[in-house]
Amino acid sequence: SQQGEEDPQALSIQEGENATMNCSYKTSINNLQWYRQNSGRGLVHLILIRSNEREKHSGRLRVTLDTSKKSSSLLITASRAADTASYFCATEYDMRGKLIFGQGTELSVKP
Amino acid sequence: SQTIHQWPATLVQPVGSPLSLECTVEGTSNPNLYWYRQAAGRGLQLLFYSVGIGQISSEVPQNLSASRPQDRQFILSSKKLLLSDSGFYLCAWSGAWNQPQHFGDGTRLSIL
Numbered sequence: 001s002q003q004g005e006e007d008p009q010a011l012s013i014q015e016g017e018n019a020t021m022n023c024s025y026k027t028s029i030n031n032l033q034w035y036r037q038n039s040g041r042g043l044v045h046l047i048l049i050r051s052n053e054r055e056k057h058s059g060r061l062r063v064t065l066d067t068s069k070k071s072s073s074l075l076i077t078a079s080r081a082a083d084t085a086s087y088f089c090a091t092e093y094d095m096r097g098k099l100i101f102g103q104g105t106e107l108s109v110k111p
Numbered sequence: 112s113q114t115i116h117q118w119p120a121t122l123v124q125p126v127g128s129p130l131s132l133e134c135t136v137e138g139t140s141n142p143n144l145y146w147y148r149q150a151a152g153r154g155l156q157l158l159f160y161s162v163g164i165g166q167i168s169s170e171v172p173q174n175l176s177a178s179r180p181q182d183r184q185f186i187l188s189s190k191k192l193l194l195s196d197s198g199f200y201l202c203a204w205s206g207a208w209n210q211p212q213h214f215g216d217g218t219r220l221s222i223l
Contacts, residue, residue, distance in 0.1 A: 042201055048209075
């Protein structure tokens with residue numbers, strides 16, 4: 001299967017702490033994307049990092065990509081209760097824009 | 112700005128009944144369109160994608176079909192629903208490859 005794997009499956013932290021989620025994949029990719037999903041809702045795009053990029057930042061989010069290890073990480077700094085959600089990585093591996101999603105990390109931030 | 116509409120939000124259908132879920136996109140032209148299904152507590156599985164009117168590609172063999180009768184309209188259908196068709200169905204669009212996808216709010220489908 002080309003599906004990515006995320007680690008950990010669940011993460012519980014206190015407000016103000018940092019949260020790190022990891023994603024591994026199996027094939028060469030065009031890009032890797034991170035999405036957030038609040039319970040029962042659609043997915044919201046967070047960051048897209050292309051295969052020739054190593055790091056990207058967006059506000060409190062930092063994404064790294066290591067294509068030699070076929071892995072990526074998402075760091076959320078100074079977490080807030082509102083960051084509680086499921087986070088998914090997705091890899092795009094062809095020119096049709098098709099994504100392969102990981103199983104997600106369920107993040108719980110306690111106030 | 113671009114928006115995506117997906118309806119209905121929830122649907123309860125008996126086994127063997129037909130299905131039609133609709134997704135429309137506003138504010139962009141010639142988008143790539145996608146249908147996904149998400150089982151409880153799981154990641155998304157791509158069901159269909161379309162790069163243009165009348166162009167549909169199926170990713171997994173199943174009881175469902177998709178159509179794109181207009182540039183910004185994507186429809187997911189079934190002639191006879193199975194219990195295994197239950198799930199959370201999400202529609203998404205993107206401008207092209209190497210760009211993010213934008214998701215609708217989903218339809219939660221329960222088969223009785």
